[in-house]
Amino acid sequence: AQKVTQAQTEISVVEKEDVTLDCVYETRDTTYYLFWYKQPPSGELVFLIRRNSFDEQNEISGRYSWNFQKSTSSFNFTITASQVVDSAVYFCALSEATTGNQFYFGTGTSLTVIP
Amino acid sequence: DAGVIQSPRHEVTEMGQEVTLRCKPISGHDYLFWYRQTMMRGLELLIYFNNNVPIDDSGMPEDRFSAKMPNASFSTLKIQPSEPRDSAVYFCASSPRGPGRDTQYFGPGTRLTVL
Numbered sequence A: 001a002q003k004v005t006q007a008q009t010e011i012s013v014v015e016k017e018d019v020t021l022d023c024v025y026e027t028r029d030t031t032y033y034l035f036w037y038k039q040p041p042s043g044e045l046v047f048l049i050r051r052n053s054f055d056e057q058n059e060i061s062g063r064y065s066w067n068f069q070k071s072t073s074s075f076n077f078t079i080t081a082s083q084v085v086d087s088a089v090y091f092c093a094l095s096e097a098t099t100g101n102q103f104y105f106g107t108g109t110s111l112t113v114i115p
Numbered sequence B: 001d002a003g004v005i006q007s008p009r010h011e012v013t014e015m016g017q018e019v020t021l022r023c024k025p026i027s028g029h030d031y032l033f034w035y036r037q038t039m040m041r042g043l044e045l046l047i048y049f050n051n052n053v054p055i056d057d058s059g060m061p062e063d064r065f066s067a068k069m070p071n072a073s074f075s076t077l078k079i080q081p082s083e084p085r086d087s088a089v090y091f092c093a094s095s096p097r098g099p100g101r102d103t104q105y106f107g108p109g110t111r112l113t114v115l
Helices: none
Strands: A010-014 A019-021 A032-039 A046-052 A059-061 A064-069 A074-079 A088-096 A109-114 B005-007 B010-013 B019-024 B031-038 B042-050 B053-056 B065-071 B074-079 B088-095 B110-114
Touching: A010 A019, A019 A109, A032 A074, A046 A059, A046 A064, A074 A088, B005 B088, B010 B019, B019 B088, B019 B110, B031 B074, B042 B065, B042 B074, B053 B065, B074 B088
Parallel strands: A010 A109, B010 B110
Antiparallel strands: A019 A074, A032 A046, A032 A088, A059 A064, A064 A074, A088 A109, B005 B019, B019 B074, B031 B042, B031 B088, B042 B053, B065 B074, B088 B110
16 A cells, blocks of 8 residues: 555646645554655755654745644645746655654655746 | 765666666765665665665565665665666665654765666
8 A cells, every 4th residue: 555645646837826735644653754855857856844743733944835734644735936946746755663764755746837 | 064975877788787876875874775766666765774784675676686885985786787677766865863763865866777
């Protein structure tokens, strides 16, 4: 079973629109960690955020914000006023304390911001 | 601080040849991970090391793949003999503590093409 589901394969928005990337996870652990990574066209994987399971506070960093809801097992990522430079593939990942040896990556959401 | 360094960035080889990919983790990081990324399978963990010792190599696809970490600042992933289906981007990542609790920082990747 897929531990991390990113149902949106591709999203296109016009510049300055807001966009939300969905991430749903599955785990039986009470202690776990959630991550978002950005993979721009250049190919590198850039860390964006880490959230542990005991901290449900939403986080905002500039135009980026994250909504963590344990009740729905979701960790969604919103980009406000999108820009062309936001065009990338975004990956959500899960790490569990009991099997902390690896990340479970989602399949990624490809975001295209149209100027 | 320098990030994770990988070399070469691109490798083109012919089927049957030996390929060696190299990685220098971030100084002070205790964990090192090797991943493979393909369109079909997404990001796959191949193997990871803790303090230079291989901990989990269950993701290594076949005996043709081998990985070593002779010291804290260097690791290699070798494919011998290479096959066209090995064509992928290979990422190295490192993290400073238990992999479930800390972020993995990725290198720029090596794009391998086996003809």
